[in-house]
Amino acid sequence: MNGKKITVLCVDDSALIRSLMAEIINSQPDMVVVATASDPLIARDLVKQHNPDVMTLDVEMPRMDGLDFLEKLMRLRPMPVVMVSSLTERGSEAALRALELGAIDFVTKPRLGLRDGLLAYTDLIAGKIRIAAAARLPVRRPAPASQARVPGEAGLLRSPLLSTEKLIIIGASTGGTEAIREVLQPLPPDCPGILIAQHMPGGFTRSFAERLNGLCRIAVCEAVQGQRILPGHAYIAPGGFHLSLVRSGANYVAQVDQAPPVNRHRPSVDVLFDSAAQHAGKNAIGVILTGMGRDGAEGLLRMRQAGSFTLAQDEASCVVFGMPREAIALGAVHEVVALGEMGQRVMAQLRSFGKLANRV
Numbered sequence: 001m002n003g004k005k006i007t008v009l010c011v012d013d014s015a016l017i018r019s020l021m022a023e024i025i026n027s028q029p030d031m032v033v034v035a036t037a038s039d040p041l042i043a044r045d046l047v048k049q050h051n052p053d054v055m056t057l058d059v060e061m062p063r064m065d066g067l068d069f070l071e072k073l074m075r076l077r078p079m080p081v082v083m084v085s086s087l088t089e090r091g092s093e094a095a096l097r098a099l100e101l102g103a104i105d106f107v108t109k110p111r112l113g114l115r116d117g118l119l120a121y122t123d124l125i126a127g128k129i130r131i132a133a134a135a136r137l138p139v140r141r142p143a144p145a146s147q148a149r150v151p152g153e154a155g156l157l158r159s160p161l162l163s164t165e166k167l168i169i170i171g172a173s174t175g176g177t178e179a180i181r182e183v184l185q186p187l188p189p190d191c192p193g194i195l196i197a198q199h200m201p202g203g204f205t206r207s208f209a210e211r212l213n214g215l216c217r218i219a220v221c222e223a224v225q226g227q228r229i230l231p232g233h234a235y236i237a238p239g240g241f242h243l244s245l246v247r248s249g250a251n252y253v254a255q256v257d258q259a260p261p262v263n264r265h266r267p268s269v270d271v272l273f274d275s276a277a278q279h280a281g282k283n284a285i286g287v288i289l290t291g292m293g294r295d296g297a298e299g300l301l302r303m304r305q306a307g308s309f310t311l312a313q314d315e316a317s318c319v320v321f322g323m324p325r326e327a328i329a330l331g332a333v334h335e336v337v338a339l340g341e342m343g344q345r346v347m348a349q350l351r352s353f354g355k356l357a358n359r360v
Helices: 015-026 040-050 066-076 089-101 113-117 121-136 174-184 204-213 267-281 296-306 323-330 339-359
Strands: 006-011 031-037 055-059 083-086 105-109 165-171 193-198 219-222 233-236 242-248 251-257 284-288 310-311 336-338
Touching: 006 040, 006 121, 006 165, 015 031, 015 066, 015 121, 031 040, 031 121, 031 323, 040 055, 040 066, 055 066, 055 121, 066 083, 089 105, 089 174, 089 204, 105 121, 113 204, 121 219, 165 174, 165 267, 165 296, 174 193, 174 204, 174 339, 193 242, 193 267, 204 233, 233 339, 242 267, 267 284, 267 296, 284 296, 284 323, 284 339, 296 310, 296 323, 310 323, 310 339, 336 339
Parallel strands: 006 031, 006 055, 055 083, 083 105, 165 193, 165 284, 193 233, 219 233, 284 310, 310 336
Antiparallel strands: 242 251
16 A cells, blocks of 8 residues: 555444444554444445545445445445455355445454454454455446256267366455356356365355356355265355365265365365366366465466466456466466456367367
8 A cells, every 4th residue: 555554434333343343453554444434324425525445344234234335335436345244144145245246355243252253353354454455346247147057058068079077176265256156157057067165254155155056057056075076066165164176986076174274274275276186187177266365376386287277367357366466476377367258268178178189
């Protein structure tokens, strides 16, 4: 921020939450709360008055729901927003909807011991605000209602030249939920099996998988320990668990565990990419999408070294160009691709596998 403090507007109907958020943010040397608001209507005026760099926004509030306010804000005065959500089924669905509407990220409120619990999140909250302040606002591309399987639809794997041994391996962080949707939606219902590591806390990945399952032609679910990896299916690492690819006889299966975090993350993209390098090699396509930090960069390099074809999202379409930048700098990436073209590029590469096999 060039020495200038990040200015933050905190919007929450709870006086306690507003006070705690102000305490957390003002304790950081590079950010300051310029105002707080108890509801969106007050916040609307404060945005005009203070022009803050970042807003933290509660979901459930009086006079106007946080999601309704976010939708209007992103249409009329787009700005970086970090949602503050309860860890409930309603909260997880609302957080995902907020990301779809253009929020950069979200923080979950602790269920018990609100004061101590929220203060324990100090580094997490401050980190998300810093990322939001530096992030590129996502371009809103509303999700279609559904892309159900169409009877008789021409598929990708109908050619006998293309082995069902092929896999697509995806890693993402900040901005990744919508990026993953954009990659998956063009894929046909008989595409290769897909494994995904998205940095997300426990309690949110099931709602994420269910949402994608309703929008895509492939089947999408949270990965389960020992689950066979099948074509036409995508498996998302559960929040708080690593996802790895392993072999069981002739089959690929999912390994889900709570081994220590890697690069401070669980799930870790490096863990998934490393397992794909070891067990899939040239049969895999590795894709690294928007996200902060370097998780996945070294794993993608190992995938490339093992013979995998590797892709990275380009800077212009990333919310945060951290993970792709690190992977590109390491020499881990064959091609850099815009998000809107990623699904088609993956399919084109899969078709080229078949053509190569035909030449051998």
